Amino acid sequence: MAIYTKKGDKGETGLLGGSRISKDSLQVACYGTLDEANAALGVAYSQIENKEIKSIIRDIQKQLFVVGAELASDEKGYSLLKEKISGKDVTTLEDIIDHYEKKLGPIHEFIIPGETTASSHLHLARAIIRRAERLIVNLSKTSNVRLEIIQFMNRLSDALFMLARAEVYYSMVEGIKEKVIEKIRMGKTSHELTLEMALKMAKVAERKAAEIGVPIVFTAVDASGNIVLLHRMKGALLASLDLSPNKAYTAVALKMATHELAPLIQPGRELYGIQVSNQNKIVTFGGGYPLKINDEIIGGIGVSGGSVEEDMEIAQAVLTLFEEERGGLH
Incomplete structure (x- = not known):
């Protein structure tokens, strides 16, 4: 036809x-x-x-x-x-x-x-x-x-x-x-976050948390966002068992501290809506930090249990230790 x-x-x-x-x-x-x-x-x-x-x-x-x-x-x-x-x-x-x-x-x-x-x-x-x-x-x-x-x-x-x-x-x-x-496909970085280092950071986090008076959950992840260590203090909030590793994951996935995300997720900004991506693992408030050696991210940490300010203060104590010890990582 x-x-x-x-x-x-x-x-x-x-x-x-x-x-x-x-x-x-x-x-x-x-x-x-x-x-x-x-x-x-x-x-x-x-x-x-x-x-x-x-x-x-x-x-x-x-x-x-x-x-x-x-x-x-x-x-x-x-x-x-x-x-x-x-x-x-x-x-x-x-x-x-x-x-x-x-x-x-x-x-x-x-x-x-x-x-x-x-x-x-x-x-x-x-x-x-x-x-x-x-x-x-x-x-x-x-x-x-x-x-x-x-x-x-x-x-x-x-x-x-x-x-x-x-x-x-x-x-x-x-x-x-x-x-x-x-x-992730790039494989391992030239530096690795070891369990030994993660344990040292957990001890510092627990000591600082006890000093402040808040029980916390501390998590260290590698460059691919996989958990190297999760440490929970007695009395820590159950919710922190999710928030702590998610903060560490967010810091590695987005290569930035979690508190820096807050202004970027507002309506009209470049990362608006990202908080509901990645199976809701993205956290947009303080307590998560990437671990870097010469601008290379080798892992991340997440602290949860206190107020945002307390979590960040504890995390800063851990970062101080990391800066002192990172020369020993390989």
């Missing part, structure tokens, strides 16, 4: 149901714009790696065909439709919006498209959907357009906005993971 039929050579096109209509009519503009949006979504789909977002986009593309079919139908064609957009579809979009808003948090400034190629195409699709919505609202003034379609189009642009934000977030997380994996 030939792609071309020559039936549209006079500027008309056929509707589902058999009647013909001018190609520059408002009705054709409505479903034609949906086709345009679907194409933009296809580009985004081909670029996105996150399976959850890809699945949502594919479902949306199928729903746009459903909306388009209804808008491209005459009275007879409408009666032949087997599937129509319903209130349930509107609710599904609202659930998507709520899910990602909860995950990503509120925004406090306008978002300029362009952070990733895929998110840019999602923003493009969102803008096209907005245009389609305006056309459909205009069509509803002279033709019978169901309320569910108008509602669906309104929610869809918001859903695409949230998906664009999610795409940027997941791309950032994957970038961080790749850096961590690359560090």
Whole structure:
């Protein structure tokens, strides 16, 4: 069967149901714009790696065909439709919006498209959907357009906005993971944090903690974030058994003290949202420090049990010992 039929050579096109209509009519503009949006979504789909977002986009593309079919139908064609957009579809979009808003948090400034190629195409699709919505609202003034379609189009642009934000977030997380994996692939560093050194640091941490009067958990990890030693003082908080090693892991994974992360995770900053990455192992308050020899990270420490200030004070005592002893590491 030939792609071309020559039936549209006079500027008309056929509707589902058999009647013909001018190609520059408002009705054709409505479903034609949906086709345009679907194409933009296809580009985004081909670029996105996150399976959850890809699945949502594919479902949306199928729903746009459903909306388009209804808008491209005459009275007879409408009666032949087997599937129509319903209130349930509107609710599904609202659930998507709520899910990602909860995950990503509120925004406090306008978002300029362009952070990733895929998110840019999602923003493009969102803008096209907005245009389609305006056309459909205009069509509803002279033709019978169901309320569910108008509602669906309104929610869809918001859903695409949230998906664009999610795409940027997941791309950032994957970038961080790749850096961590690359560090692990590099193998052992030229210096190693030994168990002997970790034990010395644990003794200093316990002595300083006893001096302050707070029982703590002290953790030392190697350059790959693996635990070398975990030491728990009697009476230390159970929560510290998670926080201490996670602080040490964070310091190694991000190559910085954990208290330095706080300003970087605020909305709009470069590491916003990282605290929920890496299986929620990232800690963004004080008590975790990387251990360095000549700018080479050989491990990290984490202290948890007191206030943030107390944890940092104890950790500083450990770092002092490390500075004195690091010449003996090999």
